[in-house]
Amino acid sequence: MFPSTSYNVGSLIKFTIRKDRIRIPLWLIGIIFFTVLIPVALDDMFPTQEERDVMAETMANPAMTAMVGPGDIENYTIGAMTTHNMLLFTAVVVGLMSILLVIRHTRTEEEDGLSELILALPVGRLANLNATLFVLTVTHIILALISGFSLYALGLDSMDLEGSLLYGAVLGGTGIFFTGIAAVSAQISESSRGATGLSIAALLLAYFIRAIGDVSNETLSLFSPLGLVTRTEAYSTNVWWPVLLLAGFSALLFLLANYLNAIRDWGAAFLHARAGKTYASRFLQTPIGLFFRTQRTAFISWGIGMFVLGLSYGSIMGDLESFFQGNELLEQMLVAEEGYSLTEQFIPALMIVMGILATVPPIIAMNKLIGEEKKNRTESILAAPVSRGKLMASNLAIAVMNGFIMISLSGIGLFLAAETVMEDGFSFGMIYGASLVFYPAMLVMISFSAFLIGFAPKLTGLIWVYVVFSFITNYLGGLLDFPAWVEKLSPFGYIPSLPVENMEWAPIVMLSLIAIILAILGFIGYQKRDIAG
């Protein structure tokens, strides 16, 4: 690389920090707080080794391994428990943070024409990319150090200095790796949405490769950066080479991103947009058609993603079945629910993950309404003879359909894969019902974002806080032993755990009513407020 291509990178680094002076600290505080909170909670709940060993038994099955990775079951200390339950999950969140921040500073600025202004100044062609890479790398080093030292500072027996530093380092390493992935995606894809999608697809792929590898073939997991994450076995054997490997690959990705950026035109990409149609179809000439058309690619990608998620959960059912058949002790421990096989008892835990993940695409679809407003594109639609009510209704209809399709796809995927791998398969009605039962909770979430769009357009990001909250309380709630009422703060907390629990209609009806009321309030707010553009 010519040095002149990064001329003035120092000023751009300062500028990048200035732009993110709130966003980056918020991410860091959130992640570090969460990282430190978990071992404290675990220590509180499982004070003796006996209690921890019982927990180890319940965790040691292929379904859990596929979700959280392998753990040091033999020596299940607080440290090993933290690593087993939280490290992978936190690494995924750190990866997501990298992706969102990098794309913001690279492809989004290019798409919005901001980088044109910067490039006309005496700055190197690659200076902005390298400023972004630098800021993110430093951010992750800070993340690694602070989390490492704070974990050590908790003073828990099993959490020594080396393990703590490794725990932090592997989080930082994952962050830097996905910084590289996002930087490369930003060169490859022409739009910021495309680049974000591509990076998140890489993150999910890494997760799935690792899931399959951890259950069936350890070597396969080493091909996934997230497989490397769990391979460190922090607080057990403390293996450092995966961190070095992550750092090495990150450096290669950084070089690749620089190279791709250097050889392409400004505003251009390696994945080209095809020439489009000359005429709009009849369908496109309606607001609902317009909204659907503008998010078709995202819809299809999410659909495939949810289906694959279902498939991969379904595919571990066979392993789970044979695992239980060989383990009498566990069989005795877990046979609490009459009439259900042990495998079936794992279904609610999988379903809650699928249900909450399936909520993400419809919320994105709903929030498109506010996103378009911020880009000044709703005014031209509202200036046509389209009422605000119709505009919002079109959007809501798309989100509601989207959610139904997403949850259905994941349920069907799970059923199909389970059917092929299990000797004693599930009934389709049972699996599909167990996934669809989450739909009313999803509707509440969708309506809540409609409500925010109507009444608090500046706070629409809150819905994501609520999604994460729902995930933590419902998925991790059992593990962390939250009081029951915390779980009830999320609509997902009211959903009966099919097939283990009986179907209950009262909460379903209640949630649907709440969804309708929130949506109506959203409509009222949207009719009354100013439209920004």
Next chain:
Amino acid sequence: MSVVEVRNLYKKFGKFHALNGVDLTLNQGEIYGFIGPNGAGKSTTIRILLGILKASGGRASIFGKDTWKDAVEIHKRLAYVPGDVNLWPNLTGGEVIDLFVGLRGGDTKRKREELLERFALDPSKKCRTYSKGNRQKVALVAAFASDPELFIFDEPTSGLDPLMEQVFQEYVQEAKDAGKTVLLSSHILSEVEKLCDRVGIIRQGEIIESGTLSELRHLTRTNLLVETKKLIPLIGEVKGIHNVGEDGQTLSFQVDAEELDSVIRHVSQYGILKLESAPPTLEDLFMRHYEHKQETNTGGNS
């Protein structure tokens, strides 16, 4: 001495040929108007000059340096203002101005204050809340405050009100008086006419006309208004006369520059009572060049 030098410049976007051999020269201290229909290739040429796009063929240099390889060096001495200014929503206008001026390595506090006042811009507002014209003013203030040798403007006044456009023109004039060079791409022909020493017209990626305004005027028609004692018969049939309008004894028409002499001879036979001539406006010139190629124009958007 030429500041900007473009020779036989080509640019392809995939299969689409955006520039087909553009030639352009800007001399030190002149204001050059760059005009042409939508999608003609003005912004593309400018982006190649800025080293943001890479030419597919030909040569482009500024201050004698290659626009792609020496972009950084060149940018220390130029300022650019696009027509569509997008800014970072959570920064203030003042911060953006300081960033731009700072990156260029200038420090011109006094000039900045003066410009803010003349352009009536409040620098303490977040860019999110600026109107289109105000965002453009941010870029203009940053450009004029950093006092470069070359200004490149791509439709810089497309969002300004007439008063602000006036202020802009004064600053451009002031820059010229200080010996700076200006490349001004614009659709506001009166502005180009008023400011520019020389003009280049680009269409479908080719410069089809270039020169000083008076040179270009020779290439086009003069507007005439005549009143004669006797009626001139069949005036529309005379060679070189176009667009005849009639109002009683008064005739108005346009004459091709090369036929002016013979037309005046012809008309004078009928006893001239009154004769008014007006030089063609840039608009006439522009129209004439665009009209007959309108149907083949495949231009897209910018």
